[in-house]
Amino acid sequence: MNFGILKTQGFARLGKLYTDHGIVETPCFIPDGTLGVVKTLSVEDLHSIDMDMILGNTYHLMVKPGIEILEKAGGLHKFMNWDKPILTDSGGFQVFSLSKIRKMTEEGAVFRNHLNGDKILLTPEKSIQMQKVIGSDIAMVLDECVAAEKNYKYFKRSVDLTLRWAERSKKEFERLQTITGKKQQLFGIVQGGSFEDLRRYSLEGLIKIGFDGYAIGGVSVGEGRDDKYKVMRVLADLLPVDKPRYLMGLGMPEEIIEGVKNGVDIFDCVIPTRNARHGHLFTNFKMESLDKYSYDVVRIRNAKYKTDFTPLDENCSCYTCKTYTKAYLHHLLNVNEILGMRLMSLHNLKFYLDLMKKIRRVIDSGRKD
Amino acid sequence: MNFGILKTQGFARLGKLYTDHGIVETPCFIPDGTLGVVKTLSVEDLHSIDMDMILGNTYHLMVKPGIEILEKAGGLHKFMNWDKPILTDSGGFQVFSLSKIRKMTEEGAVFRNHLNGDKILLTPEKSIQMQKVIGSDIAMVLDECVAAEKNYKYFKRSVDLTLRWAERSKKEFERLQTITGKKQQLFGIVQGGSFEDLRRYSLEGLIKIGFDGYAIGGVSVGEGRDDKYKVMRVLADLLPVDKPRYLMGLGMPEEIIEGVKNGVDIFDCVIPTRNARHGHLFTNFKMESLDKYSYDVVRIRNAKYKTDFTPLDENCSCYTCKTYTKAYLHHLLNVNEILGMRLMSLHNLKFYLDLMKKIRRVIDSGRKD
Numbered sequence: 001m002n003f004g005i006l007k008t009q010g011f012a013r014l015g016k017l018y019t020d021h022g023i024v025e026t027p028c029f030i031p032d033g034t035l036g037v038v039k040t041l042s043v044e045d046l047h048s049i050d051m052d053m054i055l056g057n058t059y060h061l062m063v064k065p066g067i068e069i070l071e072k073a074g075g076l077h078k079f080m081n082w083d084k085p086i087l088t089d090s091g092g093f094q095v096f097s098l099s100k101i102r103k104m105t106e107e108g109a110v111f112r113n114h115l116n117g118d119k120i121l122l123t124p125e126k127s128i129q130m131q132k133v134i135g136s137d138i139a140m141v142l143d144e145c146v147a148a149e150k151n152y153k154y155f156k157r158s159v160d161l162t163l164r165w166a167e168r169s170k171k172e173f174e175r176l177q178t179i180t181g182k183k184q185q186l187f188g189i190v191q192g193g194s195f196e197d198l199r200r201y202s203l204e205g206l207i208k209i210g211f212d213g214y215a216i217g218g219v220s221v222g223e224g225r226d227d228k229y230k231v232m233r234v235l236a237d238l239l240p241v242d243k244p245r246y247l248m249g250l251g252m253p254e255e256i257i258e259g260v261k262n263g264v265d266i267f268d269c270v271i272p273t274r275n276a277r278h279g280h281l282f283t284n285f286k287m288e289s290l291d292k293y294s295y296d297v298v299r300i301r302n303a304k305y306k307t308d309f310t311p312l313d314e315n316c317s318c319y320t321c322k323t324y325t326k327a328y329l330h331h332l333l334n335v336n337e338i339l340g341m342r343l344m345s346l347h348n349l350k351f352y353l354d355l356m357k358k359i360r361r362v363i364d365s366g367r368k369d
Numbered sequence: 370m371n372f373g374i375l376k377t378q379g380f381a382r383l384g385k386l387y388t389d390h391g392i393v394e395t396p397c398f399i400p401d402g403t404l405g406v407v408k409t410l411s412v413e414d415l416h417s418i419d420m421d422m423i424l425g426n427t428y429h430l431m432v433k434p435g436i437e438i439l440e441k442a443g444g445l446h447k448f449m450n451w452d453k454p455i456l457t458d459s460g461g462f463q464v465f466s467l468s469k470i471r472k473m474t475e476e477g478a479v480f481r482n483h484l485n486g487d488k489i490l491l492t493p494e495k496s497i498q499m500q501k502v503i504g505s506d507i508a509m510v511l512d513e514c515v516a517a518e519k520n521y522k523y524f525k526r527s528v529d530l531t532l533r534w535a536e537r538s539k540k541e542f543e544r545l546q547t548i549t550g551k552k553q554q555l556f557g558i559v560q561g562g563s564f565e566d567l568r569r570y571s572l573e574g575l576i577k578i579g580f581d582g583y584a585i586g587g588v589s590v591g592e593g594r595d596d597k598y599k600v601m602r603v604l605a606d607l608l609p610v611d612k613p614r615y616l617m618g619l620g621m622p623e624e625i626i627e628g629v630k631n632g633v634d635i636f637d638c639v640i641p642t643r644n645a646r647h648g649h650l651f652t653n654f655k656m657e658s659l660d661k662y663s664y665d666v667v668r669i670r671n672a673k674y675k676t677d678f679t680p681l682d683e684n685c686s687c688y689t690c691k692t693y694t695k696a697y698l699h700h701l702l703n704v705n706e707i708l709g710m711r712l713m714s715l716h717n718l719k720f721y722l723d724l725m726k727k728i729r730r731v732i733d734s735g736r737k738d
Contacts, residue, residue, distance in 0.1 A: 035704045036697070042708060044688065065675070065700045072676050073696060081692050306434070307441050319413065323450050327442060328405070331434045335404045338707045339411060 002185055002212050003244045003265075007364055011236045011263035012290060014363040017244050019085040019137035020183045021077065024052045026244065026265035027359055029256065029352045030087060031273055034060050036080045038349075039273050040342040043082050049318055049350040053085040053137075055268045058130050059094035059122075063115055067133050075135030087268070088136035090127040090169075090189075093249070096145035096221065104144050104161060124165040125172040128186075132176045136184065141169035143189040143217055148227070155193045162191050163205040170209050185212035187246060193218060194227040196234050203238055213244040216264070220249030228255070232262035239263065253282070253295055253355055260359055261290050272348035277341045279333045282351040283313040287358045295355075298326070300344070305330040318350035319343070371554055371581050372613045372634075376733055380605045380632035381659060383732040386613050388454040388506035389552045390446065393421045395613065395634035396728055398625065398721045399456060400642055403429050405449045407718075408642050409711040412451050418687055418719040422454040422506075424637045427499050428463035428491075432484055436502050444504030456637070457505035459496040459538075459558075462618070465514035465590065473513050473530060493534040494541040497555075501545050505553065510538035512558040512586055517596070524562045531560050532574040539578050554581035556615060562587060563596040565603050572607055582613040585633070589618030597624070601631035608632065622651070622664055622724055629728055630659050641717035646710045648702045651720040652682040656727045664724075667695070669713070674699040687719035688712070 003026075007014040015026040031038045033054040038046060046054070056076050061067070065079075073079035076086055092109065095102055099111035108123030124142040131139035143162045146155055166188050173186045188206035192198030206214060216235060219228045228250070239245050246266035247259045256267050272282070279300040287293035298305075298312060308326040320329070320343040332340030372395075376383040384395040400407045402423040407415060415423070425445050430436070434448075442448035445455055461478065464471055468480035477492030493511040500508035512531045515524055535557050542555045557575035561567030575583060585604060588597045597619070608614050615635035616628045625636050641651070648669040656662035667674075667681060677695040689698070689712040701709030 035700075035706060037701060037706050037708050040707055042688070042712070043692065064704050065696075069675060069696065069700070073678060073694075079694075079697060079700075081697075306438060309442060319411070323412065325442075325448075327434075327438065328448060328450075331404075331438070331448075332406060335433050337404060337406050338409055338710065339406050341707065342711070343411070 003242065005241070009290070009363045010261060012260050012363050013263055013265060014360055015244070015265055017265065019053075019185070021083060021085045021137050022052070024085060025360060027256075027260045027356055028052060028266055029356050030055050030266065030268045031349055031352075032057070032268060032270050033080070033082075033086075035064060036061060036076060038345075039277070040338070040345045041349075043080065045342070045346055046082070049346060049353055051084070051349065051353065053087060054082065056086050056088045056134060056136060057091075057094060058088050058127060058134065059091035059098070061134060062091065062130055063113060067130050071133045075133065077135055085137040086134070087138040087246075087266075088131045088134050088140065089248070090131070090140040090142040091122050092127075092143045093145050095122060096147075104158075106161070106164070108142070108165075109144070124169040128169050128172040128176065132180060132182070132184065135182065138185045138187060138213065139173065140187050140215060141166045141189055141211075143191055145218055145221055146191065146193060148193060148218075148221060150193070152195055152198075155191075155195055155198050159192050159198050159202045159205075162189070163202065163209075166206055167209050170211070187211055187213040187215050187244075189215045189217040189248070190235060191217050194231060196230070199231055199234055200238060203235065207240060211243070213246060213266075214239050215246040215248050217248050219247065220251065220269075225255070229258055232259060232264070236262035253285070253293075256355070257290060257293065257359065260363075272352045273345045276344035276348040279329075279340075279344065281312060281344055282348055284315070285351065285355050285358065287362055289362060290359070300326060300329050301333055312347055313351070316347065316350060316354070318347050320347040372611065374610075378659070378732045379630060381629050381732050382632055382634060383729055384613070384634055386634065388422075388554070390452060390454045390506050391421070393454060394729060396625075396629045396725055397421060397635055398725050399424050399635065399637045400718055400721075401426070401637060401639050402449070402451075402455075404433060405430060405445060407714075408646070409707070409714045410718075412449065414688075414711070414715055415451070418715060418722055420453070420718065420722065422456060423451065425455050425457045425503060425505060426460070426463060427457050427496060427503065428460035428467070430503060431460065431499055432482060436499050440502045444502065446504055454506040455503070456507040456615075456635075457500045457503050457509065458617070459500070459509040459511040460491050461496075461512045462514050464491060465516075473527070475530070475533070477511070477534075478513070493538040497538050497541040497545065501549060501551070501553065504551065507554045507556060507582065508542065509556050509584060510535045510558055510580075512560055514587055514590055515560065515562060517562060517587075517590060519562070521564055521567075524560075524564055524567050528561050528567050528571045528574075531558070532571065532578075535575055536578050539580070556580055556582040556584050556613075558584040558586040558617070559604060560586050563600060565599070568600055568603055569607060572604065576609060580612070582615060583608050584615040584617050586617050588616065589620065589638075594624070598627055601628060601633070605631035622654070622662075625724070626659060626662065626728065629732075641721045642714045645713035645717040648698075648709075648713065650681060650713055651717055653684070654720065654724050654727065656731055658731060659728070669695060669698050670702055681716055682720070685716065685719060685723070687716050689716040
């Protein structure tokens with residue numbers, strides 16, 4: 001049992017995800033710790049906002065520092081001194097997003113290292129092996145990410161390939177699970193683009209293989225918001241109720257809330273940290289229900305903040321809001337001082353964690369917040 | 370009384386510097402907070418290593434955020450939320466180091482803003498006025514920084530000009546001291562290059578005017594180490610014993626210790642923070658006496674640190690050393706993650722603070738440390 005549901009509201013679920021490195025309350029948001037670091041932040045920073053879980057990118061970690069180094073370090077937890085849960089992706093998304101030249105074969109994904117051009121063959125087995133070395137609490141199967149504009153035939157063939165890879169992933173995962181004795185979870189990834197029947201088909205195939213959780217893939221790669229929401233609605237009713245559900249790579253607060261309404265438990269996205277580094281800050285979240293909420297966006301570069309000596313968000317308890325003014329953040333960004341990027345990343349992540357907390361409260365009680 | 374001496378050892382002095390924002394034990398080191406931030410570090414970071422005092426650059430602050438913003442903020446302490454002492458320079462050094470086109474007139478320094486090319490006239494009065502707005506605890510008089518290769522005649526004329534500016538600075542300082550009622554200290558700056566008689570002449574002129582402390586200027590602008598040390602030795606015997614002495618812009622640990630041996634109380638330098646950002650790290654300081662000490666330098670980019678899973682400095686209590694390994698720091702620098710620059714800046718500053726603490730202990734007791 002890696003997941004328990006405490007309460008529901010429509011499809012929305014209040015739950016607990018159990019991992020080897022601790023329990024995570026869901027729905028939850030996890031930030032991207034691409035290269036063994038959530039950009040600009042120390043583990044102390046992450047603890048200061050009660051961050052529960054982070055994401056590591058298998059592909060990036062394979063390139064730098066390299067799997068051998070992580071193996072010698074005793075895994076990513078030790079390497080970066082993070083003792084809470086880690087979820088890793090399989091590398092499939094980076095094959096799609098970073099490598100211009102790539103080829104999917106039965107064996108695996110053939111592509112070029114985005115830094116030095118070396119040819120790499122990433123197989124389902126290799127991805128699982130690397131995630132074992134990384135030692136993530138939750139690993140993902142290797143899948144093919146497909147651009148939204150591809151046709152039905154391409155998607156069908158791709159879903160079939162991804163299902164065969166999923167089966168191989170599971171097999172390799174179980175083989176290594178026995179050998180290493182470490183408790184790790186493996187999630188399958190539902191693909192199929194915006195074709196409802198392919199999504200069903202993909203999910204049914206994955207359920208037959210059997211996974212600890214199910215991810216919805218391919219929603220951050222070019223589909224319109226309507227298509228994303230349609231996919232979520234279709235799957236809301238089909239995904240196994242007793243397993244955690246992970247929507248990969250989304251998104252904006254409204255996308256997350258739409259995901260929650262469709263039964264999603266886990267979200268990850270680069271938006272809070274990436275936007276923060278550009279001075280695009282989320283503030284003032286208010287929520288009455290899953291259908292009634294609001295928030296503001298502060299673009300801190302705006303000249304009007306030059307002499308605004310108030311905190312970024314009066315109601316936020318992050319270090320940035322407790323310590324500094326908008327005028328100071330504006331100044332730091334204006335003179336390219338990297339402290340600014342850190343302070344703003346910290347705030348945006350705290351905003352996302354507070355957002356998730358409010359969502360959980362609303363599911364729990366239905367009362368105003 | 371802004372300064373008290375507790376103990377001496379040769380010319381070396383163990384003392385206390387009293388300011389409006391707290392007492393600083395001397396000899397002390399203060400890092401550069403050029404643009405209202407000690408590069409990469411929050412005030413919480415600075416407090417975590419017990420930083421006592423920081424330096425603000427009047428010229429840089431005048432350009433960005435600008436004096437009007439600092440005035441509206443209520444001074445630099447409030448702007449950056451730093452409640453311990455601040456020392457500001459006068460802007461004279463930046464006129465020298467940043468502006469290719471500059472002219473010294475009786476009225477002041479005429480030069481171009483290094484960012485937008487605007488012509489600026491910086492007078493002694495204007496520098497004092499700005500430092501009043503900044504609200505530093507210790508302000509400096511405007512001086513002319515002279516390149517070491519200039520001849521005697523140039524230096525003589527420059528010392529005379531700097532003395533006349535010092536007199537005007539003092540006058541403006543006293544006028545504003547009465548008006549604002551804020552307690553600020555004003556230091557004079559001894560110039561004269563490597564010409565001993567000019568250094569004497571400069572100091573005598575300053576003493577006649579009378580200041581709260583005396584700085585040794587021009588030692589970081591091109592003189593060889595022998596010349597610097599000669600200047601220190603000459604002045605050691607001449608500077609007023611009961612006033613704090615500040616060696617501007619130096620330096621490496623051995624330069625600081627040489628300064629201490631020649632009676633200097635206050636040091637500032639960009640070396641610990643700038644070197645940190647390039648992965649040049651100070652470790653393992655040991656001191657038996659002011660003449661017997663050692664330290665190591667770790668160049669963390671070196672490939673041998675890839676798999677070095679030990680702390681940077683076993684004996685250091687900074688967050689970096691307590692939390693991360695050399696392998697992790699190597700990785701962060703290798704992938705240009707800015708967290709690395711912060712962690713290494715924190716460590717190098719802690720090294721300098723520990724260095725000063727050990728120096729103070731040695732002066733205090735003469736015992737091994």
